Amino acid sequence: MSEWAIECSGLSRSFGSVRACEELSLRVRAGSVFGFLGPNGAGKTTTIHLLLGLLEPSAGNATVLGHDIRTAADQVRLRTGALLQNAGLYDRLTAEDNLEFYGRIWRLPTAERRTRIRELLEHVGLWERRNDLVSTWSGGMRQKLGVVRALLHRPALVFLDEPTAGLDPMAAAALREDLAALSEQEGITVFLTTHNLSEAERLCHQVAVIRQGRLVAIGSPDELRRQRSAPRLEIVGSGFGDSVLEGLRARPEVVAVKLAGDRLVIDVRAGAESAPLVGQVVAAGASVEEVTRPRASLEDVFLTLMEESNG
Amino acid sequence: MASAGSTTLGDILTIAWKEWKEYLIQRGNLRGGVVGLAIVLGVFGIMVPYQSGAGWVEQPLSIVYWAWLPLFMVIGVIADSFAGERERHTLEALLATRLTDRAILLGKVFAAAIYGWGFTLLAVTLGLITVNLAHGQGRLLMYPPLVAIAIAFVGLLAALLAAAAGVLVSLRAKSVRQAAQTLSIAVMILLFVPVFGIQALPPEVQARLLSTGASLSAEGLAVGAVVLLLVVDAVLLATAMARFQRSRLLAG
Numbered sequence: 035m036s037e038w039a040i041e042c043s044g045l046s047r048s049f050g051s052v053r054a055c056e057e058l059s060l061r062v063r064a065g066s067v068f069g070f071l072g073p074n075g076a077g078k079t080t081t082i083h084l085l086l087g088l089l090e091p092s093a094g095n096a097t098v099l100g101h102d103i104r105t106a107a108d109q110v111r112l113r114t115g116a117l118l119q120n121a122g123l124y125d126r127l128t129a130e131d132n133l134e135f136y137g138r139i140w141r142l143p144t145a146e147r148r149t150r151i152r153e154l155l156e157h158v159g160l161w162e163r164r165n166d167l168v169s170t171w172s173g174g175m176r177q178k179l180g181v182v183r184a185l186l187h188r189p190a191l192v193f194l195d196e197p198t199a200g201l202d203p204m205a206a207a208a209l210r211e212d213l214a215a216l217s218e219q220e221g222i223t224v225f226l227t228t229h230n231l232s233e234a235e236r237l238c239h240q241v242a243v244i245r246q247g248r249l250v251a252i253g254s255p256d257e258l259r260r261q262r263s264a265p266r267l268e269i270v271g272s273g274f275g276d277s278v279l280e281g282l283r284a285r286p287e288v289v290a291v292k293l294a295g296d297r298l299v300i301d302v303r304a305g306a307e308s309a310p311l312v313g314q315v316v317a318a319g320a321s322v323e324e325v326t327r328p329r330a331s332l333e334d335v336f337l338t339l340m341e342e343s344n345g
Numbered sequence: 346m347a348s349a350g351s352t353t354l355g356d357i358l359t360i361a362w363k364e365w366k367e368y369l370i371q372r373g374n375l376r377g378g379v380v381g382l383a384i385v386l387g388v389f390g391i392m393v394p395y396q397s398g399a400g401w402v403e404q405p406l407s408i409v410y411w412a413w414l415p416l417f418m419v420i421g422v423i424a425d426s427f428a429g430e431r432e433r434h435t436l437e438a439l440l441a442t443r444l445t446d447r448a449i450l451l452g453k454v455f456a457a458a459i460y461g462w463g464f465t466l467l468a469v470t471l472g473l474i475t476v477n478l479a480h481g482q483g484r485l486l487m488y489p490p491l492v493a494i495a496i497a498f499v500g501l502l503a504a505l506l507a508a509a510a511g512v513l514v515s516l517r518a519k520s521v522r523q524a525a526q527t528l529s530i531a532v533m534i535l536l537f538v539p540v541f542g543i544q545a546l547p548p549e550v551q552a553r554l555l556s557t558g559a560s561l562s563a564e565g566l567a568v569g570a571v572v573l574l575l576v577v578d579a580v581l582l583a584t585a586m587a588r589f590q591r592s593r594l595l596a597g
Contacts, residue, residue, distance in 0.1 A: 135359070
């Protein structure tokens with residue numbers, strides 16, 4: 035099996051004059067959880083439709099699990115599962131009938147189908163509610179059922195398009211937990227689109243950021259934080275007068291200094307040491323209570339990227 | 346490994362299984378669906394034959410009635426086939442599966458046609474029982490063999506006609522309501538245009554048409570109807586298959 039579950043090169047798709055996906059090139063490692071981040075309308079869903087062979091690319095090419103999306107889309111869909119933007123569940127059927135239908139579509143033998151449905155519904159705590167009409171379920175339960183449906187036939191790769199969108203924080207956290215446990219247990223590749231950055235940070239081995247159809251960054255959450263955020267030093271204390279601030283600004287390793295209440299925030303260049311800076315502050319007569327080197331969150335990185343691509 | 350043909354047949358039956366479940370539960374629950382169907386069955390399978398008496402099985406015109414019933418039944422469910430899936434956001438998930446375009450389309454057509462035809466056969470049987478019980482007077486009232494065969498064939502082909510035309514309309518409609526309205530208008534045109542059209546003709550033309558009709562044999566009429574329906578069904582199915590493409594449905 036190839037090291038890469040997804041490889042695309044120059045993948046593009048336009049709708050009239052709107053470029054929904056523009057020269058997208060990326061690779062997703064098999065067995066990993068890949069986060070595809072971007073604001074609304076960035077082209078995330080179009081990319082999933084392209085990778086599933088549901089839309090024809092205007093240009094470029096891609097392979098999914100080794101199959102060309104232009105010439106072997108049926109093979110791609112045979113080996114993948116998907117929870118798209120709408121869960122796509124049949125409200126007039128029970129939860130079990132929904133899964134039974136998709137189990138039949140994937141040609142799971144009857145005994146295996148029943149065992150698998152029970153195993154997955156028990157895993158997400160919905161087995162007791164299997165005979166309810168889906169229309170009576172909450173949003174969180176429906177999304178869980180959507181995830182179960184996507185994993186039913188043990189696909190090698192699953193596409194999840196904003197699986198926690200519209201859920202309350204408790205339901206979203208529960209779904210995330212189930213998703214992480216199931217993907218690890220099943221050993222599958224997960225291609226996850228989201229604009230929930232803490233979700234991506236918690237679940238994903240690698241993330242790509244897309245804006246207006248264009249890829250603007252790709253890497254692990256740690257790599258993106260390192261690449262995209264200036265190192266920062268925060269000193270909590272008192273006596274941070276103008277002389278302290280001026281003294282710090284004069285140092286070559288300091289990029290910017292600002293005072294926020296009793297907190298002195300110092301942006302420094304990569305590799306800058308904390309001790310000389312703290313020493314200078316103390317020598318200038320300030321009192322120091324706490325020194326921290328906060329890490330930028332993925333959200334900070336994302337916002338920076340959005341600002342950069344705006345400019 | 347299953348052959349492509351058997352795989353497609355299995356997939357068609359899978360789609361049909363889901364469609365039939367939805368037909369029965371479309372009024373919110375299984376009991377509501379079954380009661381609704383039982384009422385329709387009571388009207389068309391018991392009440393109308395009971396009121397018609399022995400002539401119900403003796404007049405070949407009943408073929409027209411049994412051709413109309415499957416049309417009526419299929420139109421009631423087929424508008425929902427694609428427009429409903431799109432409206433309820435289930436179509437995208439279905440298209441993202443391994444099913445071929447052909448299996449999805451034929452599954453929908455097959456489900457609706459068999460539903461309409463099966464219901465018609467049930468109504469035919471109930472009608473025969475009703476007429477024999479109420480008007481038999483000790484003798485067996487039965488359709489002439491040719492009429493019985495024609496009822497079965499014409500019923501199936503009429504159901505197929507409604508299903509294929511309905512799928513075509515539903516594929517293009519923006520909503521179930523729009524699809525249902527379009528189909529209702531089409532059925533009205535199909536039923537009323539020939540009736541009013543003939544009445545609008547000059548009396549001598551009407552008389553000539555009537556005499557030509559009277560000179561035709563029942564066998565000839567039945568075979569002609571079957572051939573005509575077969576051709577129309579094939580054309581509609583081929584058009585629907587040509588129009589049903591995943592990328593068009595999502596991009597549109």
